Amino acid sequence: MKMHELAIARPLPDYVAQRLPTALEERPDLGDPLGVELLLKREDRLDDLGGGHKVRKLAHVVQDALARDADVLVTPGSVPSSQCVAVAAAARRHGLRAHLIYCGDHQKPPSTPSGSYLLAQLLEPSITWMEYVPWSRWQACVEAVVAREREGGARPYVVEPGISAWPGVLGSVELGLELDAQLHHDAVPTWIVAPAGSGGTCVGIALAGRLRGRDWRVVGVCIGESQASVERQALQLRREAARSLGEPELEQTKVTFFDGALGAGYDMPTAQEQEATRDALQRHGLVLDPTYMVKAWRGLHALAAAAAIPRGARVVLVHTGGHHGIFDMRTGD
Numbered sequence: 001m002k003m004h005e006l007a008i009a010r011p012l013p014d015y016v017a018q019r020l021p022t023a024l025e026e027r028p029d030l031g032d033p034l035g036v037e038l039l040l041k042r043e044d045r046l047d048d049l050g051g052g053h054k055v056r057k058l059a060h061v062v063q064d065a066l067a068r069d070a071d072v073l074v075t076p077g078s079v080p081s082s083q084c085v086a087v088a089a090a091a092r093r094h095g096l097r098a099h100l101i102y103c104g105d106h107q108k109p110p111s112t113p114s115g116s117y118l119l120a121q122l123l124e125p126s127i128t129w130m131e132y133v134p135w136s137r138w139q140a141c142v143e144a145v146v147a148r149e150r151e152g153g154a155r156p157y158v159v160e161p162g163i164s165a166w167p168g169v170l171g172s173v174e175l176g177l178e179l180d181a182q183l184h185h186d187a188v189p190t191w192i193v194a195p196a197g198s199g200g201t202c203v204g205i206a207l208a209g210r211l212r213g214r215d216w217r218v219v220g221v222c223i224g225e226s227q228a229s230v231e232r233q234a235l236q237l238r239r240e241a242a243r244s245l246g247e248p249e250l251e252q253t254k255v256t257f258f259d260g261a262l263g264a265g266y267d268m269p270t271a272q273e274q275e276a277t278r279d280a281l282q283r284h285g286l287v288l289d290p291t292y293m294v295k296a297w298r299g300l301h302a303l304a305a306a307a308a309i310p311r312g313a314r315v316v317l318v319h320t321g322g323h324h325g326i327f328d329m330r331t332g333d
């Protein structure tokens with residue numbers, strides 16, 4: 001079966017399907033100051049918990065977990081992770097348990113839980129804390145927890161960071177196909193900008209554009225890792241998709257990544273990022289979390305200022321969600 005058939009053939013759970021398609025808003029208030037035609041894809045509206053685009057990816061992953069007779073979803077994340085919330089919520093809905101592993105370079109349990117971490121706690125998953133463990137060691141953290149779960153008789157299923165490993169990336173292909181159905185097909189080249197952690201969301205959208213023969217320039221704005229690192233992960237994902245679907249040419253799908261808006265790094269909001277968050281809220285009523293979307297927003301501004309996105313271009317900014325992260329934001333410093 002070809003990817004485009006596979007992507008639309010899978011039944012989505014009702015709680016996802018009834019929110020689709022997510023709106024594609026015309027936003028001259030956002031685009032005019034940049035000199036572009038800006039459309040805002042509201043993936044943040046896919047759920048009430050800030051999971052956003054991850055809800056689509058999880059729909060495929062949970063089906064896979066159930067088909068493999070798993071009974072616990074294990075996933076690593078950091079304090080602001082909306083993935084942890086989305087996994088814990090999906091587990092509850094599907095009668096599974098979730099086991100969240102909190103780790104990362106400067107991560108420690110918050111003294112007063114707020115934002116996404118509070119939501120995750122309220123869903124009462126199993127939680128293991130591995131404080132100050134570098135994010136590059138997330139795999140070792142997961143292996144330790146999986147081994148413990150197995151010893152206890154459980155059947156764990158690992159949900160990788162970004163939920164982009166196969167078949168999760170299919171959720172982002174669906175997002176791209178949905179977007180394609182919403183855009184006018186007037187041969188206008190279209191820039192699609194989204195935050196990039198694993199790069200999976202951008203890869204999925206780009207795969208959809210390729211399958212539909214569109215002139216899309218998909219640009220991921222790095223939120224934590226360097227351009228080279230995200231490119232490596234994206235290549236892996238493209239290879240995985242090409243292999244899984246028996247369509248080798250998909251490996252060549254073009255996606256670019258931009259790490260000029262990393263600021264001080266993952267979960268280290270700078271004064272400029274806080275100011276951008278405030279500005280988007282005050283001028284546009286737009287909630288951008290300080291970890292993911294604010295970087296995409298600032299990256300878009302930097303790309304437009306450098307004319308890497310030309311004046312007059314049509315740009316789709318994908319609001320991926322994560323907006324409860326704004327409740328973690330510290331002000332006044």
Ligand SMILES: Cc1ncc(COP(=O)(O)O)c(C=O)c1O
Nearest residue numbers: 162196197198199200201320322
């Ligand atoms: C709100 C939000 N946007 C974007 C991303 C990154 O998506 P991806 O891993 O597909 O690049 C994440 C997760 O890391 C996220 O929580």
